[in-house]
Amino acid sequence: MRFWFCCFFMIPFGFLFAEEPQSYCSMERVCVEFVSTLNGVDVYFHNKIATKHTDTSLSVSAVMVNMKSNKPLPLLAVLRGNRKVKLFQLKTISKKKKISYKIQYKWILGNFLSKHNSSYIYDLPFDSKLKVRVSQSYFGQKSHTGDNRYSIDFGLQEDELILAARPGLVIDTQDKNIEGGLDPKFKESANYIKVLHDDGTIAEYAHLRYRGVLVKIGQKVSLGTVLGHSGNTGYSEGPHLHFEVYQPTKSLRKKTIPTKFRTQVFEAETLTEGALLWKREFGSPIEKKVLDAEGTFICDRLDVITEESCKQTSFSKLSPIYVLVPILRPDVHKFQLQLQKKESAIRYEYAWETKKEDWISTFMIPIQDFQDPVDGEWVLSIWSNGNLQKKIEFQLTSL
Numbered sequence: 001m002r003f004w005f006c007c008f009f010m011i012p013f014g015f016l017f018a019e020e021p022q023s024y025c026s027m028e029r030v031c032v033e034f035v036s037t038l039n040g041v042d043v044y045f046h047n048k049i050a051t052k053h054t055d056t057s058l059s060v061s062a063v064m065v066n067m068k069s070n071k072p073l074p075l076l077a078v079l080r081g082n083r084k085v086k087l088f089q090l091k092t093i094s095k096k097k098k099i100s101y102k103i104q105y106k107w108i109l110g111n112f113l114s115k116h117n118s119s120y121i122y123d124l125p126f127d128s129k130l131k132v133r134v135s136q137s138y139f140g141q142k143s144h145t146g147d148n149r150y151s152i153d154f155g156l157q158e159d160e161l162i163l164a165a166r167p168g169l170v171i172d173t174q175d176k177n178i179e180g181g182l183d184p185k186f187k188e189s190a191n192y193i194k195v196l197h198d199d200g201t202i203a204e205y206a207h208l209r210y211r212g213v214l215v216k217i218g219q220k221v222s223l224g225t226v227l228g229h230s231g232n233t234g235y236s237e238g239p240h241l242h243f244e245v246y247q248p249t250k251s252l253r254k255k256t257i258p259t260k261f262r263t264q265v266f267e268a269e270t271l272t273e274g275a276l277l278w279k280r281e282f283g284s285p286i287e288k289k290v291l292d293a294e295g296t297f298i299c300d301r302l303d304v305i306t307e308e309s310c311k312q313t314s315f316s317k318l319s320p321i322y323v324l325v326p327i328l329r330p331d332v333h334k335f336q337l338q339l340q341k342k343e344s345a346i347r348y349e350y351a352w353e354t355k356k357e358d359w360i361s362t363f364m365i366p367i368q369d370f371q372d373p374v375d376g377e378w379v380l381s382i383w384s385n386g387n388l389q390k391k392i393e394f395q396l397t398s399l
Contacts, residue, residue: 029172030056030107033084040067040091043103045077046084051218053196054171055080055111057248058087063102066093076250078111095167097112102299109172114200114256115251121268122222125165125205125243126156131292133359135240138258143235150256151244152271158239159212162205164225165243165261171202173214190234190242193227197245201257206242207234227297263309265328274330274359289389290333291382292326296390298380300326302362314387314395317374321365325354325382332356335365335384342377367396374398 025031025048033044045055063073071088079085092099109356126132136142136153137376144151156162158272172194191208193215207233208321213219232239260268264280264287271277300319315321327333332354339348348370354361367374380392 017104020271024163024213026105026107032105034103036055038087040089040099041101042086042089044084044086045079045105047107048219049172050082051169052080052081052173053169054082054109055114056107056109057112057227057252058105058107059252060087060103060105063106064090064099065101066097066099067091067101068093068395076112078113079131092215106252108248108252108302109198110202110246110248110256111200112252113251114247116201116245116247117199118209120166120197120199120259120260122165122245122261123163124154124263124277124279125163125227125241126154126279127163128281130156130160131276131278131295132156132161134271135276137271137275140273140380142237146154147246148244148256151242151260152259154241154243154277156239156241156359158229158231159209160230160240162208162227163190164223164227165193165205166197167222168197168203169193169221170217170219170221171196171216172213173213173217175208175211175228177233178210179232180207180236182235182237184235186233187235190236192282195221195227197234201245201247203243203245206244207231207236207240209233224246245384272329274327274357275327276359278325287328288387290328290384291389292328293390295324295326296382297324298322298365298390298394300366300393309329312313313393314397317367317370317396317398321367323363323365323380323382325361327354327361327365329355330357330359333361333384335363335382335389337363337365338381338383339365340379340381342379344376346371373378374399 022267023031023033029049035042056079067090069088069090090101108312130248131153135155136144138150175191180186190206192204192206208228212229212231214228229254230241236279244256245259246256249255260270263269264278290300299322302322334353337350352363374396375398378394378396382390
């Protein structure tokens, strides 16, 4: 989805007369104003919703008849704050001839001269109680191409809280849109929040629900400030949070920037598609496991494997037992299973390997092959790379 703005206005003008200024606004934000003078027209610009710290990159050109600009056009400029600024003047060449002009301009929030602080490590933009998959990462074929190539989609559900990944200043918001879907007509219908950082880059949090913005333009936010609620507005196939950091280019396009995040397994991680993420409390050790231990469980039905539906602790030898393993970082992982009957020398061992694209892996324990006696308490141990990943205790019966 594209978030940069490109707006053109062409204003034909006849003979000049002393009259009230005329103005035109793009998206009710960046406005141009024309003030007639004895010698021509003064051209002013301002971003009327900007804070005093907001920069707006602007490119202006003109097509003129019997007029000339006092500055070379096209003109590339940076508007500072919301103050109205005279950028140039169109002067009449001959007062005996008819004059006309057409002004064209495009703009984007931010300063094209800004430079990202590549050493900054971002926080995950969601609540510490959540575990979230990266549904689309850099160069994702669904929508992260072109100007959006360094964007990340976090699989937040509808209405879950969005938190600031970096301190900054809220410079733009939108939460009036109600529609969304995989249709090009929704590409400009995403609700969003834009936060300006101290290095001049801008973070965008997009696809928020209707009335899902909880901050205001001009508000300073610290790390972890609640910004709003996730949703499904705009060009989207389901609820999620689109996150990106960008800076404008000289051509006033949006240049998204690779970012690194502090996660439960790394101090600084470039997020990949399928990664399962949650926040690690400051001072707590890095997670060494390759699976989500809390989400790993056993079940006797593969078609309904969920944490809620697979809480049984007793299984029959007549039914299969499936092991469900959520992978933290999709890759080829080798797992070893050890089944030990308590207070017995009976022991079974198995091994399996995940596929590189697996987000969740399952393995069926062939308990039908177990030799009697099977009745009693068992311990399932899951290992990978020589490290114990999870232990599960359960009852097994022969009936």
